[in-house]
Amino acid sequence: MAMADGKGKLERYNSYIRKMNSSKALAASSKLLFRASILIALFLVFFLTLTSYPTEVRRRLSSTSSFGAASARWGGPLWEKQVRHSSTPRRPNGFSVLVTGAAGFVGSHSSLALKKRGDGVLGLDNFNDYYDPSLKRARQALLAKQSIFIVDGDINNAYLLAKLFDVVPFSHVLHLAAQAGVRYALQNPSSYVHSNVAGLVSLFEASRQASPQPAIVWASSSSVYGLNEKAPFSEVDRTDRPASLYAATKKSGEAIAHAYNHIYGLSLTALRFFTVYGPWGRPDMAYFSFTKDILQGKAITIFERADGQDVARDFTYIDDIVRGCIGALDTAQRSTGSGGRKRGPAQLRVYNLGNTSPVTVKGLVGILEGLLGLTAKKNVVRMPGNGDVPFTHANVSSSVRDFGYRPTTDLATGLRKFVKWYVNYYGIKITKGDAASSSSSSRYSS
Numbered sequence: 369m370a371m372a373d374g375k376g377k378l379e380r381y382n383s384y385i386r387k388m389n390s391s392k393a394l395a396a397s398s399k400l401l402f403r404a405s406i407l408i409a410l411f412l413v414f415f416l417t418l419t420s421y422p423t424e425v426r427r428r429l430s431s432t433s434s435f436g437a438a439s440a441r442w443g444g445p446l447w448e449k450q451v452r453h454s455s456t457p458r459r460p461n462g463f464s465v466l467v468t469g470a471a472g473f474v475g476s477h478s479s480l481a482l483k484k485r486g487d488g489v490l491g492l493d494n495f496n497d498y499y500d501p502s503l504k505r506a507r508q509a510l511l512a513k514q515s516i517f518i519v520d521g522d523i524n525n526a527y528l529l530a531k532l533f534d535v536v537p538f539s540h541v542l543h544l545a546a547q548a549g550v551r552y553a554l555q556n557p558s559s560y561v562h563s564n565v566a567g568l569v570s571l572f573e574a575s576r577q578a579s580p581q582p583a584i585v586w587a588s589s590s591s592v593y594g595l596n597e598k599a600p601f602s603e604v605d606r607t608d609r610p611a612s613l614y615a616a617t618k619k620s621g622e623a624i625a626h627a628y629n630h631i632y633g634l635s636l637t638a639l640r641f642f643t644v645y646g647p648w649g650r651p652d653m654a655y656f657s658f659t660k661d662i663l664q665g666k667a668i669t670i671f672e673r674a675d676g677q678d679v680a681r682d683f684t685y686i687d688d689i690v691r692g693c694i695g696a697l698d699t700a701q702r703s704t705g706s707g708g709r710k711r712g713p714a715q716l717r718v719y720n721l722g723n724t725s726p727v728t729v730k731g732l733v734g735i736l737e738g739l740l741g742l743t744a745k746k747n748v749v750r751m752p753g754n755g756d757v758p759f760t761h762a763n764v765s766s767s768v769r770d771f772g773y774r775p776t777t778d779l780a781t782g783l784r785k786f787v788k789w790y791v792n793y794y795g796i797k798i799t800k801g802d803a804a805s806s807s808s809s810s811r812y813s814s
Protein backbone atom coordinates (compact mmCIF):
# COMPACT_ATOMS: atom_id res chain seq x y z
CA MET A 369 0.00 0.00 0.00
CA ALA A 370 2.83 2.27 1.08
CA MET A 371 4.63 1.36 -2.15
CA ALA A 372 1.45 1.91 -4.16
CA ASP A 373 0.89 5.18 -2.34
CA GLY A 374 4.48 6.30 -3.02
CA LYS A 375 4.17 5.35 -6.68
CA GLY A 376 0.89 7.20 -6.94
CA LYS A 377 2.41 10.27 -5.29
CA LEU A 378 5.37 10.11 -7.64
CA GLU A 379 3.09 9.86 -10.63
CA ARG A 380 0.94 12.73 -9.31
CA TYR A 381 4.11 14.73 -8.66
CA ASN A 382 5.47 13.99 -12.16
CA SER A 383 2.19 14.91 -13.75
CA TYR A 384 2.15 18.11 -11.63
CA ILE A 385 5.68 18.95 -12.82
CA ARG A 386 4.66 18.27 -16.46
CA LYS A 387 1.61 20.52 -16.04
CA MET A 388 3.73 23.20 -14.44
CA ASN A 389 6.28 22.97 -17.22
CA SER A 390 3.70 23.07 -19.94
CA SER A 391 1.85 26.04 -18.37
CA LYS A 392 5.23 27.78 -17.85
CA ALA A 393 6.04 27.10 -21.50
CA LEU A 394 2.59 28.34 -22.44
CA ALA A 395 3.06 31.49 -20.38
CA ALA A 396 6.53 32.02 -21.81
CA SER A 397 5.41 31.46 -25.36
CA SER A 398 2.37 33.73 -24.94
CA LYS A 399 4.69 36.41 -23.46
CA LEU A 400 6.91 35.95 -26.47
CA LEU A 401 3.89 36.09 -28.76
CA PHE A 402 2.64 39.24 -27.01
CA ARG A 403 6.01 40.97 -27.37
CA ALA A 404 6.31 39.90 -30.99
CA SER A 405 2.78 41.20 -31.71
CA ILE A 406 3.66 44.57 -30.17
CA LEU A 407 6.83 44.73 -32.24
CA ILE A 408 4.94 43.79 -35.43
CA ALA A 409 2.18 46.33 -34.64
CA LEU A 410 4.77 49.05 -34.03
CA PHE A 411 6.53 48.15 -37.25
CA LEU A 412 3.23 48.20 -39.18
CA VAL A 413 2.19 51.57 -37.71
CA PHE A 414 5.59 53.02 -38.61
CA PHE A 415 5.55 51.51 -42.10
CA LEU A 416 1.97 52.56 -42.89
CA THR A 417 2.51 56.06 -41.54
CA LEU A 418 5.65 56.38 -43.55
CA THR A 419 4.17 55.11 -46.81
CA SER A 420 1.03 57.24 -46.44
CA TYR A 421 3.12 60.42 -46.06
CA PRO A 422 3.40 62.61 -49.09
CA THR A 423 6.63 62.23 -51.04
CA GLU A 424 8.20 65.39 -49.66
CA VAL A 425 7.76 64.28 -46.06
CA ARG A 426 9.22 60.89 -46.82
CA ARG A 427 12.00 62.60 -48.66
CA ARG A 428 12.82 64.68 -45.62
CA LEU A 429 12.52 61.76 -43.22
CA SER A 430 14.84 59.65 -45.31
CA SER A 431 17.01 62.74 -45.85
CA THR A 432 17.66 61.84 -49.46
CA SER A 433 16.91 64.62 -51.90
CA SER A 434 16.22 64.68 -55.60
CA PHE A 435 19.18 66.49 -57.07
CA GLY A 436 20.01 68.34 -53.90
CA ALA A 437 16.80 70.32 -53.54
CA ALA A 438 16.92 72.50 -50.46
CA SER A 439 14.79 71.11 -47.63
CA ALA A 440 11.71 73.24 -47.20
CA ARG A 441 11.20 75.32 -44.07
CA TRP A 442 7.70 76.63 -43.69
CA GLY A 443 4.99 77.34 -41.16
CA GLY A 444 4.59 79.63 -38.15
CA PRO A 445 2.89 83.02 -37.69
CA LEU A 446 5.64 85.06 -39.39
CA TRP A 447 5.64 82.74 -42.39
CA GLU A 448 1.83 82.96 -42.66
CA LYS A 449 2.02 86.73 -42.48
CA GLN A 450 4.51 86.79 -45.36
CA VAL A 451 2.32 84.39 -47.36
CA ARG A 452 -0.80 86.54 -46.83
CA HIS A 453 0.99 89.80 -47.51
CA SER A 454 2.51 88.56 -50.77
CA SER A 455 -0.81 87.10 -52.00
CA THR A 456 -2.96 90.16 -51.32
CA PRO A 457 -4.01 92.04 -54.50
CA ARG A 458 -3.47 95.81 -54.58
CA ARG A 459 -6.05 96.62 -57.25
CA PRO A 460 -9.85 96.34 -57.18
CA ASN A 461 -10.92 92.82 -58.21
CA GLY A 462 -7.26 91.84 -58.42
CA PHE A 463 -6.28 88.19 -58.55
CA SER A 464 -4.56 86.25 -55.86
CA VAL A 465 -2.20 83.97 -57.78
CA LEU A 466 -0.10 81.06 -56.64
CA VAL A 467 2.81 80.88 -59.10
CA THR A 468 4.62 77.55 -58.95
CA GLY A 469 8.15 77.56 -60.37
CA ALA A 470 8.37 81.27 -59.49
CA ALA A 471 12.16 81.15 -59.17
CA GLY A 472 12.35 79.76 -62.71
CA PHE A 473 12.71 81.64 -65.96
CA VAL A 474 9.05 82.03 -67.02
CA GLY A 475 7.80 82.01 -63.41
CA SER A 476 9.93 84.95 -62.30
CA HIS A 477 8.95 87.11 -65.28
CA SER A 478 5.25 86.23 -64.92
CA SER A 479 5.27 86.93 -61.18
CA LEU A 480 6.77 90.38 -61.71
CA ALA A 481 4.25 91.22 -64.44
CA LEU A 482 1.29 90.13 -62.31
CA LYS A 483 2.56 92.04 -59.29
CA LYS A 484 3.16 95.14 -61.41
CA ARG A 485 -0.49 95.34 -62.38
CA GLY A 486 -1.64 94.92 -58.80
CA ASP A 487 -2.32 91.21 -58.41
CA GLY A 488 -1.27 89.34 -55.29
CA VAL A 489 1.47 86.79 -56.08
CA LEU A 490 2.83 83.99 -53.95
CA GLY A 491 5.67 81.92 -55.39
CA LEU A 492 6.46 78.29 -54.73
CA ASP A 493 9.71 76.68 -55.85
CA ASN A 494 11.98 73.89 -54.65
CA PHE A 495 15.15 75.60 -55.97
CA ASN A 496 16.48 72.31 -57.33
CA ASP A 497 19.92 72.18 -58.93
CA TYR A 498 18.95 71.01 -62.43
CA TYR A 499 20.76 74.22 -63.38
CA ASP A 500 22.72 76.69 -61.28
CA PRO A 501 20.51 77.41 -58.22
CA SER A 502 22.30 80.74 -57.68
CA LEU A 503 20.47 82.04 -60.76
CA LYS A 504 17.18 80.99 -59.13
CA ARG A 505 18.22 82.73 -55.89
CA ALA A 506 19.07 85.88 -57.86
CA ARG A 507 15.60 85.82 -59.45
CA GLN A 508 14.15 85.30 -55.97
CA ALA A 509 16.00 88.41 -54.77
CA LEU A 510 14.58 90.34 -57.72
CA LEU A 511 11.05 89.26 -56.79
CA ALA A 512 11.64 90.01 -53.11
CA LYS A 513 12.38 93.64 -54.04
CA GLN A 514 8.80 93.79 -55.36
CA SER A 515 7.48 92.17 -52.16
CA ILE A 516 6.90 88.79 -53.79
CA PHE A 517 7.57 85.95 -51.39
CA ILE A 518 8.64 82.55 -52.73
CA VAL A 519 7.91 79.61 -50.48
CA ASP A 520 10.76 77.10 -50.57
CA GLY A 521 8.97 73.79 -51.10
CA ASP A 522 8.03 71.02 -53.47
CA ILE A 523 4.70 70.73 -55.30
CA ASN A 524 4.60 67.10 -54.15
CA ASN A 525 4.29 68.25 -50.55
CA ALA A 526 0.54 67.79 -49.97
CA TYR A 527 0.74 69.21 -46.43
CA LEU A 528 2.38 72.39 -47.64
CA LEU A 529 -0.13 72.84 -50.48
CA ALA A 530 -3.07 72.25 -48.13
CA LYS A 531 -1.61 74.81 -45.74
CA LEU A 532 -1.16 77.39 -48.50
CA PHE A 533 -4.76 76.99 -49.70
CA ASP A 534 -5.87 77.14 -46.08
CA VAL A 535 -4.08 80.45 -45.47
CA VAL A 536 -4.98 82.08 -48.82
CA PRO A 537 -8.15 81.71 -50.95
CA PHE A 538 -6.20 81.78 -54.24
CA SER A 539 -8.35 82.82 -57.21
CA HIS A 540 -5.78 81.46 -59.70
CA VAL A 541 -2.81 79.15 -59.97
CA LEU A 542 -0.18 79.74 -62.63
CA HIS A 543 1.54 76.38 -62.60
CA LEU A 544 5.00 76.53 -64.17
CA ALA A 545 7.03 74.26 -61.87
CA ALA A 546 8.31 71.31 -63.86
CA GLN A 547 11.35 69.35 -64.87
CA ALA A 548 12.17 71.07 -68.14
CA GLY A 549 14.67 70.08 -70.84
CA VAL A 550 14.58 67.17 -73.23
CA ARG A 551 18.01 65.55 -72.99
CA TYR A 552 18.30 65.43 -69.19
CA ALA A 553 15.68 62.64 -69.23
CA LEU A 554 18.43 60.27 -70.39
CA GLN A 555 20.24 60.87 -67.07
CA ASN A 556 17.39 61.43 -64.62
CA PRO A 557 14.07 60.13 -65.97
CA SER A 558 12.42 59.95 -62.55
CA SER A 559 12.76 63.73 -62.05
CA TYR A 560 10.28 64.17 -64.93
CA VAL A 561 7.80 61.79 -63.35
CA HIS A 562 8.31 63.41 -59.93
CA SER A 563 7.59 66.99 -61.03
CA ASN A 564 5.56 66.74 -64.24
CA VAL A 565 3.27 63.84 -63.35
CA ALA A 566 3.20 63.22 -59.57
CA GLY A 567 3.66 66.94 -58.82
CA LEU A 568 0.90 67.90 -61.21
CA VAL A 569 -1.51 65.45 -59.59
CA SER A 570 -0.52 66.71 -56.15
CA LEU A 571 -1.27 70.30 -57.22
CA PHE A 572 -4.60 69.34 -58.83
CA GLU A 573 -5.57 67.38 -55.70
CA ALA A 574 -4.88 70.36 -53.43
CA SER A 575 -6.73 72.67 -55.84
CA ARG A 576 -9.83 70.53 -56.11
CA GLN A 577 -10.05 70.29 -52.32
CA ALA A 578 -9.52 74.02 -51.88
CA SER A 579 -12.40 76.33 -51.15
CA PRO A 580 -12.77 78.25 -53.36
CA GLN A 581 -11.25 76.09 -56.08
CA PRO A 582 -8.80 78.21 -58.09
CA ALA A 583 -8.74 78.43 -61.89
CA ILE A 584 -5.51 76.86 -63.11
CA VAL A 585 -3.35 77.92 -66.06
CA TRP A 586 -0.35 75.65 -66.54
CA ALA A 587 2.60 75.11 -68.85
CA SER A 588 2.42 72.26 -71.28
CA SER A 589 4.88 72.35 -74.19
CA SER A 590 5.19 72.43 -77.97
CA SER A 591 7.12 69.17 -77.53
CA VAL A 592 3.76 67.34 -77.29
CA TYR A 593 3.57 67.62 -81.11
CA GLY A 594 6.45 65.14 -81.20
CA LEU A 595 6.73 63.52 -84.59
CA ASN A 596 3.89 65.60 -86.06
CA GLU A 597 4.97 66.86 -89.47
CA LYS A 598 2.01 69.06 -90.37
CA ALA A 599 3.10 72.68 -89.99
CA PRO A 600 2.34 75.10 -88.49
CA PHE A 601 1.33 73.08 -85.43
CA SER A 602 -2.29 73.58 -84.49
CA GLU A 603 -3.93 72.55 -81.20
CA VAL A 604 -6.08 70.03 -83.09
CA ASP A 605 -3.05 68.24 -84.60
CA ARG A 606 -1.88 64.82 -83.41
CA THR A 607 -0.04 64.77 -80.09
CA ASP A 608 0.06 61.02 -79.56
CA ARG A 609 3.64 60.48 -80.77
CA PRO A 610 5.97 62.13 -78.22
CA ALA A 611 9.67 61.97 -79.11
CA SER A 612 10.98 62.39 -75.54
CA LEU A 613 10.07 61.49 -71.98
CA TYR A 614 9.67 65.22 -71.29
CA ALA A 615 7.06 65.44 -74.07
CA ALA A 616 5.37 62.28 -72.80
CA THR A 617 5.03 63.72 -69.27
CA LYS A 618 3.59 66.99 -70.65
CA LYS A 619 1.14 65.02 -72.78
CA SER A 620 0.24 62.95 -69.70
CA GLY A 621 -0.36 66.24 -67.91
CA GLU A 622 -2.89 67.24 -70.53
CA ALA A 623 -4.70 63.91 -70.08
CA ILE A 624 -4.62 64.28 -66.28
CA ALA A 625 -5.99 67.83 -66.64
CA HIS A 626 -8.87 66.45 -68.68
CA ALA A 627 -9.72 63.99 -65.91
CA TYR A 628 -9.60 66.63 -63.12
CA ASN A 629 -11.76 68.96 -65.17
CA HIS A 630 -14.24 66.18 -65.85
CA ILE A 631 -14.46 64.78 -62.33
CA TYR A 632 -13.96 67.82 -60.09
CA GLY A 633 -14.98 70.82 -62.21
CA LEU A 634 -11.52 72.42 -62.15
CA SER A 635 -11.10 75.21 -64.69
CA LEU A 636 -7.92 74.22 -66.56
CA THR A 637 -5.94 75.90 -69.32
CA ALA A 638 -2.80 74.29 -70.79
CA LEU A 639 -0.36 76.56 -72.62
CA ARG A 640 1.97 74.92 -75.13
CA PHE A 641 5.04 77.18 -75.04
CA PHE A 642 7.39 77.21 -78.05
CA THR A 643 11.13 77.60 -77.17
CA VAL A 644 11.07 80.56 -74.80
CA TYR A 645 14.19 82.77 -74.57
CA GLY A 646 15.24 86.08 -73.06
CA PRO A 647 16.94 87.78 -70.11
CA TRP A 648 17.15 85.67 -66.93
CA GLY A 649 16.76 82.61 -69.16
CA ARG A 650 17.68 78.99 -68.65
CA PRO A 651 21.39 78.05 -68.90
CA ASP A 652 20.56 74.60 -70.31
CA MET A 653 19.00 76.08 -73.46
CA ALA A 654 20.97 76.41 -76.71
CA TYR A 655 20.87 80.22 -77.09
CA PHE A 656 22.24 80.56 -73.52
CA SER A 657 24.98 77.92 -73.72
CA PHE A 658 25.98 79.07 -77.23
CA THR A 659 26.48 82.60 -75.88
CA LYS A 660 28.64 81.29 -73.06
CA ASP A 661 30.71 79.03 -75.32
CA ILE A 662 31.17 81.59 -78.08
CA LEU A 663 32.42 84.10 -75.51
CA GLN A 664 34.84 81.52 -74.11
CA GLY A 665 36.09 80.52 -77.57
CA LYS A 666 34.72 77.00 -77.17
CA ALA A 667 33.26 75.05 -80.10
CA ILE A 668 29.49 74.75 -80.23
CA THR A 669 27.60 71.75 -81.57
CA ILE A 670 24.86 72.46 -84.10
CA PHE A 671 22.53 69.68 -85.13
CA GLU A 672 21.24 69.13 -88.62
CA ARG A 673 18.46 66.82 -89.74
CA ALA A 674 19.04 63.38 -91.21
CA ASP A 675 18.15 64.77 -94.65
CA GLY A 676 20.85 67.45 -94.26
CA GLN A 677 18.32 70.24 -93.69
CA ASP A 678 18.68 72.74 -90.87
CA VAL A 679 16.99 72.31 -87.51
CA ALA A 680 14.61 75.21 -86.82
CA ARG A 681 12.69 76.53 -83.82
CA ASP A 682 9.84 78.95 -83.32
CA PHE A 683 11.82 81.00 -80.75
CA THR A 684 9.43 83.03 -78.60
CA TYR A 685 10.47 86.04 -76.54
CA ILE A 686 9.72 85.91 -72.82
CA ASP A 687 7.59 89.10 -72.75
CA ASP A 688 5.29 87.64 -75.42
CA ILE A 689 4.94 84.44 -73.38
CA VAL A 690 4.16 86.42 -70.22
CA ARG A 691 1.45 88.38 -72.05
CA GLY A 692 0.02 85.05 -73.21
CA CYS A 693 0.01 83.69 -69.64
CA ILE A 694 -1.77 86.80 -68.38
CA GLY A 695 -4.26 86.66 -71.25
CA ALA A 696 -5.06 83.07 -70.33
CA LEU A 697 -5.45 83.99 -66.64
CA ASP A 698 -7.72 86.94 -67.49
CA THR A 699 -10.05 84.79 -69.59
CA ALA A 700 -10.04 81.76 -67.29
CA GLN A 701 -13.48 81.06 -65.90
CA ARG A 702 -14.04 79.98 -62.32
CA SER A 703 -13.80 76.34 -61.34
CA THR A 704 -17.22 74.91 -60.65
CA GLY A 705 -16.50 72.41 -57.91
CA SER A 706 -16.84 72.89 -54.20
CA GLY A 707 -16.15 70.67 -51.23
CA GLY A 708 -14.04 68.53 -53.57
CA ARG A 709 -17.05 67.80 -55.83
CA LYS A 710 -18.04 69.00 -59.27
CA ARG A 711 -21.15 71.23 -59.44
CA GLY A 712 -21.24 71.80 -63.19
CA PRO A 713 -19.15 71.73 -66.38
CA ALA A 714 -15.95 73.77 -66.19
CA GLN A 715 -13.65 75.37 -68.73
CA LEU A 716 -10.96 73.15 -70.32
CA ARG A 717 -8.60 74.81 -72.82
CA VAL A 718 -5.33 74.20 -74.68
CA TYR A 719 -3.42 76.98 -76.49
CA ASN A 720 -0.22 77.33 -78.46
CA LEU A 721 1.98 80.26 -77.42
CA GLY A 722 4.69 80.68 -80.06
CA ASN A 723 6.20 83.33 -82.29
CA THR A 724 4.86 81.93 -85.60
CA SER A 725 8.14 82.45 -87.51
CA PRO A 726 10.71 79.67 -87.08
CA VAL A 727 14.42 80.45 -87.41
CA THR A 728 17.13 77.86 -88.06
CA VAL A 729 19.62 77.19 -85.30
CA LYS A 730 22.35 78.34 -87.72
CA GLY A 731 20.39 81.59 -88.07
CA LEU A 732 20.30 81.94 -84.29
CA VAL A 733 24.08 81.44 -84.12
CA GLY A 734 24.58 84.05 -86.85
CA ILE A 735 22.61 86.63 -84.83
CA LEU A 736 24.62 85.82 -81.68
CA GLU A 737 27.90 86.15 -83.59
CA GLY A 738 26.83 89.59 -84.73
CA LEU A 739 25.83 90.68 -81.25
CA LEU A 740 28.96 89.33 -79.59
CA GLY A 741 31.33 90.41 -82.34
CA LEU A 742 32.81 86.93 -82.47
CA THR A 743 32.79 84.04 -84.89
CA ALA A 744 31.63 80.77 -83.38
CA LYS A 745 33.64 77.57 -83.82
CA LYS A 746 30.90 75.35 -85.20
CA ASN A 747 30.75 71.63 -85.03
CA VAL A 748 27.82 70.53 -87.24
CA VAL A 749 26.60 66.98 -86.56
CA ARG A 750 23.61 64.83 -87.42
CA MET A 751 20.87 65.21 -84.80
CA PRO A 752 20.94 62.20 -82.45
CA GLY A 753 17.66 60.47 -81.70
CA ASN A 754 17.61 61.56 -78.06
CA GLY A 755 14.32 63.41 -77.96
CA ASP A 756 14.86 66.65 -79.87
CA VAL A 757 12.50 67.34 -82.76
CA PRO A 758 13.80 68.86 -86.01
CA PHE A 759 11.26 71.63 -86.39
CA THR A 760 8.62 73.63 -84.48
CA HIS A 761 6.20 76.23 -85.76
CA ALA A 762 3.16 77.53 -83.90
CA ASN A 763 -0.26 78.33 -85.23
CA VAL A 764 -1.57 80.77 -82.62
CA SER A 765 -4.96 81.60 -84.12
CA SER A 766 -6.84 80.23 -81.07
CA SER A 767 -4.94 82.37 -78.56
CA VAL A 768 -5.29 85.39 -80.87
CA ARG A 769 -9.04 84.80 -81.04
CA ASP A 770 -9.62 84.09 -77.34
CA PHE A 771 -7.31 86.54 -75.58
CA GLY A 772 -5.70 88.72 -78.21
CA TYR A 773 -2.28 87.05 -78.02
CA ARG A 774 0.11 88.75 -80.45
CA PRO A 775 3.85 88.07 -80.35
CA THR A 776 5.73 91.26 -81.14
CA THR A 777 9.44 90.53 -80.66
CA ASP A 778 11.58 89.07 -83.45
CA LEU A 779 14.58 86.91 -82.67
CA ALA A 780 17.23 89.58 -83.37
CA THR A 781 15.55 92.09 -81.05
CA GLY A 782 14.96 89.51 -78.32
CA LEU A 783 18.52 88.16 -78.48
CA ARG A 784 19.94 91.70 -78.23
CA LYS A 785 18.04 92.09 -74.94
CA PHE A 786 19.26 88.68 -73.80
CA VAL A 787 22.93 89.40 -74.59
CA LYS A 788 22.69 92.76 -72.84
CA TRP A 789 21.38 91.05 -69.73
CA TYR A 790 23.92 88.19 -70.00
CA VAL A 791 27.03 90.35 -70.13
CA ASN A 792 25.70 92.57 -67.37
CA TYR A 793 24.70 89.67 -65.10
CA TYR A 794 28.00 87.81 -65.53
CA GLY A 795 30.07 91.02 -65.55
CA ILE A 796 31.52 90.46 -69.04
CA LYS A 797 32.93 93.26 -71.20
CA ILE A 798 32.67 92.77 -74.94
CA THR A 799 34.84 94.71 -77.33
CA LYS A 800 33.31 94.55 -80.77
CA GLY A 801 35.57 94.40 -83.79
CA ASP A 802 36.73 92.00 -86.45
CA ALA A 803 35.75 88.83 -84.64
CA ALA A 804 37.32 86.44 -87.12
CA SER A 805 40.79 87.87 -86.67
CA SER A 806 41.00 87.81 -82.91
CA SER A 807 40.99 85.04 -80.39
CA SER A 808 37.78 84.98 -78.42
CA SER A 809 39.54 84.67 -75.07
CA SER A 810 41.13 88.08 -75.61
CA ARG A 811 37.79 89.60 -76.41
CA TYR A 812 36.08 89.46 -73.08
CA SER A 813 36.87 89.62 -69.43
CA SER A 814 34.71 88.70 -66.52
Ligand SMILES: NC(=O)c1ccc[n+]([C@@H]2O[C@H](COP(=O)([O-])OP(=O)(O)OC[C@H]3O[C@@H](n4cnc5c(N)ncnc54)[C@H](O)[C@@H]3O)[C@@H](O)[C@H]2O)c1
Nearest residue numbers: 469471472473474493494496522523545546587641643644
Ligand atom coordinates in the same frame (compact mmCIF):
# COMPACT_ATOMS: atom_id res chain seq x y z
N1 LIG B 1 11.38 77.69 -71.46
C1 LIG B 1 10.87 77.02 -72.48
O1 LIG B 1 11.34 77.12 -73.62
C2 LIG B 1 9.66 76.14 -72.28
C3 LIG B 1 9.08 75.55 -73.40
C4 LIG B 1 7.97 74.74 -73.24
C5 LIG B 1 7.45 74.54 -71.98
N2 LIG B 1 8.05 75.11 -70.89
C6 LIG B 1 7.47 74.86 -69.58
O2 LIG B 1 7.30 76.11 -68.93
C7 LIG B 1 7.47 75.97 -67.53
C8 LIG B 1 8.52 76.96 -67.05
O3 LIG B 1 9.73 76.68 -67.72
P1 LIG B 1 11.06 77.50 -67.43
O4 LIG B 1 11.77 77.60 -68.72
O5 LIG B 1 10.75 78.69 -66.64
O6 LIG B 1 11.84 76.42 -66.55
P2 LIG B 1 12.65 76.63 -65.18
O7 LIG B 1 13.36 75.35 -64.94
O8 LIG B 1 13.48 77.86 -65.25
O9 LIG B 1 11.51 76.85 -64.11
C9 LIG B 1 10.86 75.80 -63.44
C10 LIG B 1 11.00 76.05 -61.95
O10 LIG B 1 10.24 75.04 -61.29
C11 LIG B 1 10.97 74.62 -60.15
N3 LIG B 1 10.56 73.23 -59.87
C12 LIG B 1 10.81 72.12 -60.61
N4 LIG B 1 10.27 71.05 -60.03
C13 LIG B 1 9.65 71.49 -58.91
C14 LIG B 1 8.91 70.85 -57.89
N5 LIG B 1 8.72 69.51 -57.90
N6 LIG B 1 8.41 71.58 -56.87
C15 LIG B 1 8.63 72.93 -56.84
N7 LIG B 1 9.33 73.59 -57.79
C16 LIG B 1 9.83 72.87 -58.81
C17 LIG B 1 12.43 74.74 -60.52
O11 LIG B 1 13.26 74.90 -59.41
C18 LIG B 1 12.43 75.95 -61.44
O12 LIG B 1 12.78 77.12 -60.73
C19 LIG B 1 7.84 74.52 -67.30
O13 LIG B 1 6.66 73.82 -67.00
C20 LIG B 1 8.37 74.07 -68.65
O14 LIG B 1 8.22 72.70 -68.82
C21 LIG B 1 9.14 75.91 -71.03
